[in-house]
Amino acid sequence: MATTKDRSSSTAAELRRHAEERLQAKPDGVHSPRIKVEMQRLDHELKVHQIELEMQNAELHGTQDELELSRDRYAELYDYAPVGYFTFDVYGVIREVNLTGARLLGGEKRHLINKPFISFIADADGRAIFSNHLQLVMQRQVMLRCEIGLTGKDGALIQGQLQSVAVAIENKAGCILTSIVDGTVRKQLEAELKKAHDNLEVIIGERTGELVRANEQLTEEIDERKKSEASLQDAYAEIKQLKDRLQAENIYLQQEASQVNNFGDIIGQSNAISYVFFRVEQVAPMDATVLLLGETGTGKGVIARTIHSHSARKDRPMITVNCTSLPANLSESELFGREKGAFTGAHARQMGRFELADGGTIFLDEIGEMPLELQSKLLRVIQDGEFERLGSPRTIKVNVRIIAASNRNLEEEIRNGRFREDLFYRLNVFPITIPPLRQRTEDIPLLVNHFIAKFNKKMGKRIDAVSKETMAALQGYHWPGNVRELENVVERAVITSQGNALQVVDRFDTFRKQGDIQGQEIKALADLEHDHILQVLQKTGWRIEGKNGAATLLGLNASTLRARMRKFGILRQ
Numbered sequence: 001m002a003t004t005k006d007r008s009s010s011t012a013a014e015l016r017r018h019a020e021e022r023l024q025a026k027p028d029g030v031h032s033p034r035i036k037v038e039m040q041r042l043d044h045e046l047k048v049h050q051i052e053l054e055m056q057n058a059e060l061h062g063t064q065d066e067l068e069l070s071r072d073r074y075a076e077l078y079d080y081a082p083v084g085y086f087t088f089d090v091y092g093v094i095r096e097v098n099l100t101g102a103r104l105l106g107g108e109k110r111h112l113i114n115k116p117f118i119s120f121i122a123d124a125d126g127r128a129i130f131s132n133h134l135q136l137v138m139q140r141q142v143m144l145r146c147e148i149g150l151t152g153k154d155g156a157l158i159q160g161q162l163q164s165v166a167v168a169i170e171n172k173a174g175c176i177l178t179s180i181v182d183g184t185v186r187k188q189l190e191a192e193l194k195k196a197h198d199n200l201e202v203i204i205g206e207r208t209g210e211l212v213r214a215n216e217q218l219t220e221e222i223d224e225r226k227k228s229e230a231s232l233q234d235a236y237a238e239i240k241q242l243k244d245r246l247q248a249e250n251i252y253l254q255q256e257a258s259q260v261n262n263f264g265d266i267i268g269q270s271n272a273i274s275y276v277f278f279r280v281e282q283v284a285p286m287d288a289t290v291l292l293l294g295e296t297g298t299g300k301g302v303i304a305r306t307i308h309s310h311s312a313r314k315d316r317p318m319i320t321v322n323c324t325s326l327p328a329n330l331s332e333s334e335l336f337g338r339e340k341g342a343f344t345g346a347h348a349r350q351m352g353r354f355e356l357a358d359g360g361t362i363f364l365d366e367i368g369e370m371p372l373e374l375q376s377k378l379l380r381v382i383q384d385g386e387f388e389r390l391g392s393p394r395t396i397k398v399n400v401r402i403i404a405a406s407n408r409n410l411e412e413e414i415r416n417g418r419f420r421e422d423l424f425y426r427l428n429v430f431p432i433t434i435p436p437l438r439q440r441t442e443d444i445p446l447l448v449n450h451f452i453a454k455f456n457k458k459m460g461k462r463i464d465a466v467s468k469e470t471m472a473a474l475q476g477y478h479w480p481g482n483v484r485e486l487e488n489v490v491e492r493a494v495i496t497s498q499g500n501a502l503q504v505v506d507r508f509d510t511f512r513k514q515g516d517i518q519g520q521e522i523k524a525l526a527d528l529e530h531d532h533i534l535q536v537l538q539k540t541g542w543r544i545e546g547k548n549g550a551a552t553l554l555g556l557n558a559s560t561l562r563a564r565m566r567k568f569g570i571l572r573q
């Protein structure tokens, strides 16, 4: 839409054109009525035009005022902007600067104009950067930034952050508009922040180091503690094992002590027994397995103890296992031990005889009675020295010397399939056969005197004489129960003898061998019962109860047998 100004200028041009046409067409002073009218119209239009011009003039003044006002505002904005504005010529001379920029450099605007900007740059490096900055701005015609140190009011150092753009002016050298922000505080803050950050890094590094060291120390301490806990547990387990062993040994030795009181005394001078002594001397210091063979009561147990007490193992116990008296169902756990709950009734953990004998000797009496399945386990212990407790997968290693004894003919047992041949050869490393008493009757007087002295002491008797007849009778008997039988006869004789001479006839005769009834008096039934019970008890090693106990063999209740024993005054030998 055309403005008033546009309209009026076109109208003025038109009027002028008309006027000039008229003037060319007619000389002055000759005016037709038509011309008159025309002139009046023109006059009117001129007036109108004049009014219009006046109005336009007023409008122009208004616009000019507005322009001035806006320029003043702009100047104010320019001057008081938070950023210093500079206009440089291509040489870096200040051509214009706002108030903020002047204040930044600590001067007044008028003093700054036409001054080279580098005179406010603090150092040579900054000056080089600024020159380069100007050149690049002009070359690239893009906005570029740089940061330099400026000298402000009273020589204060200001961190000036410059942002410049080149402005091309037609036919002129052009200029560079630069805004400068005082980055001193920011720079300081940044520097402080960096310093604080660096300090923090150092502190974090130190603390991390401390924590790592503390952690390592803690880990070491935990490891140490774990190790000492483990070794404590080991020590505790060892102590417990030793305690168990000591307790078990103690119980066992107490039992042994109550059963055996002639420990180690072997009496005999006969060639037969001397040869046994010789063999014992030979083998005792070795670790070799010994197999003692001989009838019941010949002294296999005594010999076994002698071998042990003359060996390097004498300070460790000799553990005796009577394979006859082992309860069949418990024999394995007796020998090798058991874990708690290994079978119904196994309420507690129990150490086996082999473990008890570790470092010492195990005496396997009546080995011929050992059940076959146990024989194979025994074979393994002899071969490898190791076994497992019942109910435990852990293999236990032991160092045990084995002395086995048998009154059975083991070779016959092998033939009958009751004894393992391989086990026999393992046991038969160093066999010693102990002769029966009837084959060494010359030892009988020595043994009789030895037992009289023993029972005198025990019973407070003073028997010191044995008639020739008595001794001859004793030597004449064939002693199926061997030394044990002789010992029992002497004991009873010491009890019953009056005075200082040993009287054994009545009792002794009852032990004559079966079938040898010549000269034997007819005995009362009660005496026969007495003797039979005694014999069976001796046979079972004074074991009353159980499968192989005397009560079972006699077909009696254990309590009935005990009552009979009380009745006949039969005491354990």
Ligand SMILES: Nc1ncnc2c1ncn2[C@@H]1O[C@H](COP(=O)(O)OP(=O)(O)OP(=O)(O)O)[C@@H](O)[C@H]1O
Pocket: 262, 265, 266, 267, 268, 294, 295, 296, 297, 298, 299, 300, 301, 302, 303, 365, 405, 407, 447, 483, 484, 487
């Ligand atoms: N030479 C001996 N000197 C002294 N006492 C002996 C002698 N031989 C055996 N005895 C005694 O005879 C008894 C029986 O001995 P021992 O138990 O050693 O015989 P054993 O052969 O092992 O018998 P069994 O085969 O029945 O087990 C024991 O009291 C023992 O002290």
